[in-house]
Amino acid sequence: MVYLDSGATTKVDPEVIKAMMPYFTEKYGNASSTHQKGQEAKRTLNDARQIIAKSIGAKDEEIIFTSGGTEANNFVLKGIAFANKDKGNRANHGFALPREQGSLGHIITTKIEHDCVLNSCKWLETQGFKVTYLDVDESGFVKPEDLENAITPETLLVSIIHGNNEIGTIQNLKELSAVCKKYNVYFHTDACQSYTKTKLNVKKQNLDLVTLNSHKIHGPRGVGALYIRKGTNITPLLHGGGQEFGLRSGTDNVAGVVGFAKAVQLANQKHVEYMTRLRDKLIEGVLKIPDTRLNGPTNDKRLCNNVNVSFKYVEGEAIGGYLDAEEINTSTGSACSSPKLEPSHVLLAIGLKPEQAHGSLRLTISRFTTEQEINRVLDVLPKVIAKLRKMSPLVKFIKKI
Numbered sequence: 001m002v003y004l005d006s007g008a009t010t011k012v013d014p015e016v017i018k019a020m021m022p023y024f025t026e027k028y029g030n031a032s033s034t035h036q037k038g039q040e041a042k043r044t045l046n047d048a049r050q051i052i053a054k055s056i057g058a059k060d061e062e063i064i065f066t067s068g069g070t071e072a073n074n075f076v077l078k079g080i081a082f083a084n085k086d087k088g089n090r091a092n093h094g095f096a097l098p099r100e101q102g103s104l105g106h107i108i109t110t111k112i113e114h115d116c117v118l119n120s121c122k123w124l125e126t127q128g129f130k131v132t133y134l135d136v137d138e139s140g141f142v143k144p145e146d147l148e149n150a151i152t153p154e155t156l157l158v159s160i161i162h163g164n165n166e167i168g169t170i171q172n173l174k175e176l177s178a179v180c181k182k183y184n185v186y187f188h189t190d191a192c193q194s195y196t197k198t199k200l201n202v203k204k205q206n207l208d209l210v211t212l213n214s215h216k217i218h219g220p221r222g223v224g225a226l227y228i229r230k231g232t233n234i235t236p237l238l239h240g241g242g243q244e245f246g247l248r249s250g251t252d253n254v255a256g257v258v259g260f261a262k263a264v265q266l267a268n269q270k271h272v273e274y275m276t277r278l279r280d281k282l283i284e285g286v287l288k289i290p291d292t293r294l295n296g297p298t299n300d301k302r303l304c305n306n307v308n309v310s311f312k313y314v315e316g317e318a319i320g321g322y323l324d325a326e327e328i329n330t331s332t333g334s335a336c337s338s339p340k341l342e343p344s345h346v347l348l349a350i351g352l353k354p355e356q357a358h359g360s361l362r363l364t365i366s367r368f369t370t371e372q373e374i375n376r377v378l379d380v381l382p383k384v385i386a387k388l389r390k391m392s393p394l395v396k397f398i399k400k401i
């Protein structure tokens with residue numbers, strides 16, 4: 001089986017499983033318990049917190065563990081919106097706001113976010129918040145001037161994805177956060193896909209909130225973290241026993257967090273270089289197929305594990321099905337939206353026509369992908385495309401014209 005869907009999730013590294021095991025069998029204490037087993041769990045939790053914090057230049061107490069990226073993104077959007085509603089941005093606190101009647105506040109995001117951000121924003125609109133969804137250019141980049149033009153005295157939060165899950169675009173966070181700082185607006189980035197694959201430092205990039213998750217980097221599924229800059233005004237989503245500094249109640253997932261921290265420790269620059277080489281080989285080979293286009297940017301502005309291509313006259317779903325029959329796992333978009341059979345909102349946002357978006361395929365590699373696997377895909381894929389094009393009524397129709 002060739003697994004090229006690491007953007008959806010990754011194989012858990014055997015070393016991660018080994019590190020987690022004792023926390024199921026012997027060290028199963030609740031980190032909130034005061035006895036020895038509990039205190040041992042608490043120390044372990046805090047060691048893991050330190051590893052995650054250090055990896056992005058944060059302080060330990062600025063890291064909150066969550067059940068994953070979806071929860072962390074929901075927490076940011078709803079937690080910041082409700083904590084700061086009616087206040088406008090911090091540059092305007094204390095002033096009368098010339099805010100639109102009926103709006104509790106304004107949030108800015110983009111048209112290429114993960115569904116958990118977009119759907120949280122849509123829900124916030126039903127609650128009385130106003131949301132601007134920024135356009136992106138043909139490679140998926142947000143223009144800083146567009147962001148600046150969208151900021152109003154009502155703007156509470158800007159949330160922009162770091163590495164795009166579908167087309168691999170890596171935004172220039174420093175440039176975007178500088179705009180937010182100018183107007184004293186909170187800046188959040190969803191770094192689920194980019195974490196450990198490109199530079200991420202909350203001080204150097206001036207970030208207020210950052211979403212991380214474990215299962216894209218060979219850690220366990222169901223674990224994530226949120227960086228919250230000290231002093232940020234945010235209200236919790238989950239109320240209960242007051243774990244995670246009162247910001248995220250619920251018994252801590254110690255085994256999961258241990259696995260997450262181990263995955264972070266195992267990730268390194270050599271893996272990034274290795275994946276980049278395989279990615280570029282894959283792109284070069286796939287683009288030899290006629291009538292094929294690469295979606296998203298090239299080189300270091302693209303995630304090292306992402307390839308997204310559109311093939312004229314064929315459906316991505318059909319390509320995926322044929323590849324699956326050849327034991328090659330791929331996807332047509334983000335895992336969450338692929339069963340919808342709707343054209344990807346990200347591909348439409350970079351200007352593809354719906355028929356081009358329908359003919360797209362995402363191939364996402366990991367450090368466990370081998371060169372032989374890439375060779376096999378480059379052998380099978382052109383044959384699959386040729387076969388599908390032979391059957392395609394679209395090709396016949398276009399030829400007739």
Ligand SMILES: Cc1ncc(COP(=O)(O)O)c(C=O)c1O
Binds near residue numbers: 007
């Ligand atoms: C960019 C991005 N954000 C958020 C998520 C959701 O993360 P999780 O699966 O941990 O809830 C994903 C992955 O599915 C993602 O790719």
